[in-house]
Amino acid sequence: MLEAISPIDGRYATKTAALIPYWSESALIKYRVKVEIEYLLYLHHLEIVQLAPEAIHEVQKISADFSSGDAEDVKSREAITNHDVKAVEYFIKDKLSGILGSTQLEFIHFGLTSQDINNTAMPLMLRDSIRDVIIPTLESTLSKIKELGLQFKQVPMLARTHGQAASPTSLGKELFVFTDRLTKQLTKLKQHQYEAKFGGATGNFNAHRVAYDHVDWPERIDEFITSLGLKRQLHTTQIDQYDHFAEVFDILKRINTILIDFSRDVWTYVSLDYFKQKVIANEVGSSAMPHKVNPIDFENAEGNLGLANALFQFLSQKLPISRLQRDLTDSTVTRNVGVPLAHTLIALKSLLKGMDKLELNNHAIEADLDANWAVVAEAIQTVLRREGFEKPYELLKQFSRGKGKLTQSDFDQFISELPANDQLKSELRAITPFNYTGYAMDHS
Numbered sequence: 001m002l003e004a005i006s007p008i009d010g011r012y013a014t015k016t017a018a019l020i021p022y023w024s025e026s027a028l029i030k031y032r033v034k035v036e037i038e039y040l041l042y043l044h045h046l047e048i049v050q051l052a053p054e055a056i057h058e059v060q061k062i063s064a065d066f067s068s069g070d071a072e073d074v075k076s077r078e079a080i081t082n083h084d085v086k087a088v089e090y091f092i093k094d095k096l097s098g099i100l101g102s103t104q105l106e107f108i109h110f111g112l113t114s115q116d117i118n119n120t121a122m123p124l125m126l127r128d129s130i131r132d133v134i135i136p137t138l139e140s141t142l143s144k145i146k147e148l149g150l151q152f153k154q155v156p157m158l159a160r161t162h163g164q165a166a167s168p169t170s171l172g173k174e175l176f177v178f179t180d181r182l183t184k185q186l187t188k189l190k191q192h193q194y195e196a197k198f199g200g201a202t203g204n205f206n207a208h209r210v211a212y213d214h215v216d217w218p219e220r221i222d223e224f225i226t227s228l229g230l231k232r233q234l235h236t237t238q239i240d241q242y243d244h245f246a247e248v249f250d251i252l253k254r255i256n257t258i259l260i261d262f263s264r265d266v267w268t269y270v271s272l273d274y275f276k277q278k279v280i281a282n283e284v285g286s287s288a289m290p291h292k293v294n295p296i297d298f299e300n301a302e303g304n305l306g307l308a309n310a311l312f313q314f315l316s317q318k319l320p321i322s323r324l325q326r327d328l329t330d331s332t333v334t335r336n337v338g339v340p341l342a343h344t345l346i347a348l349k350s351l352l353k354g355m356d357k358l359e360l361n362n363h364a365i366e367a368d369l370d371a372n373w374a375v376v377a378e379a380i381q382t383v384l385r386r387e388g389f390e391k392p393y394e395l396l397k398q399f400s401r402g403k404g405k406l407t408q409s410d411f412d413q414f415i416s417e418l419p420a421n422d423q424l425k426s427e428l429r430a431i432t433p434f435n436y437t438g439y440a441m442d443h444s
Helices: 013-023 025-045 053-064 068-081 084-096 114-151 171-191 206-211 217-227 243-271 296-318 329-334 338-356 362-370 373-386 392-400 408-416 422-429
Strands: 156-161 164-170 275-277 358-360
Touching (some): 053 084, 171 243, 243 296, 373 422
Antiparallel strands (some): 275 358
16 A cells, blocks of 8 residues: 555555445446346347346356456456457356357347446446445534534534624534535435436447347337436437536535535634544644644545545536547546545545544633624614614714724623613623524524
8 A cells, every 4th residue: 555656545545445346447347247247138138139047147146246356357358458348248258158159148248339338337336336435424424513513502602704703603503504505415416317328339229220120229228227227318429428427526516615614614613722622642733843733634624625626526527528429538537436536535534533523612612702792782783773773883883893802891881871771771781792692502
């Protein structure tokens, strides 16, 4: 691992290992084999090729029992053919040699172009990796943020707009902002429809129709692709339209953007000392400053989310574009789809680790509120509006703006000088930065 060029396969290998069954070279070969095998079995279903029951069992085993040794076998064939999908075809033919007759063997990859295999295998890889790895980790992240939101729901906190003190909120409510945003995007991610291109050399089933004109190939292949949990694209060139790839990348990009926002906010709360971080024995925060406990998990997450988004952006802009009926640029690009997924996974795990280390520093939050009594000026001028006072906004503006730090005593003095009855003055004095939180503490 020390020789790995990418940190995905080196420094972060343990964090990204869950994606190996979906986005490694071996995984790509395995998914290609699966599509070829399922297609051959479907041709048997259509009675295009006849397979004996014992032969069917052997055909199914090739996909079900596919091993790392099989992947190496395919790669050795690719070294000779210089064609990755043709190497898969030859691998399967050799596996079934002696089980199927020579005529039957020719129905492996029958009527297909390489992209029928690739553009069915890769959507399956993308769907399965997001469903099995990314979504569960996202759900854990969302659940942890929600847990913290509930834990800190009743903690009043100074809000900041434009970086300045603003009407108080609750720490929990500000976390719920992120759970709300993430939930919406996670729903879209779960509902995304993955598609496949499957229609021959230029998407017209030319070879299929010339061989078996009596078969309604578009309808039959729709049925085949649906059986894999995908939807067939009706009008294509030689390759996938890739718009559905762009759609899912854009959803992931929005999720990552929300999490960048979250990472920066938590980082800022740590810098404000609202959160302290649990000290872990033997960890070093700084090579020079022994006292430091840095918010490195949130910084790591932000960096990896940004890198993932740069790649998702490139993929969603590049893949839907191809010269005429196809060029080969998508081939090398799609091999990197697992890279932004890996950086996203690294980030999610960093966020989970970082959130587990957070400890509320109530003293700092309360001190900040107590140091910013000016925020109740909004409340007072609003009540005075209700009571019909003349120009209450201007009155509070003159009292509070540019006056430095106002204290509770300053407001007591201001209220005492108002031409108001004692009941109204008591109401105004009851407003503090600690209770002027609106419905913030009612959120869940």
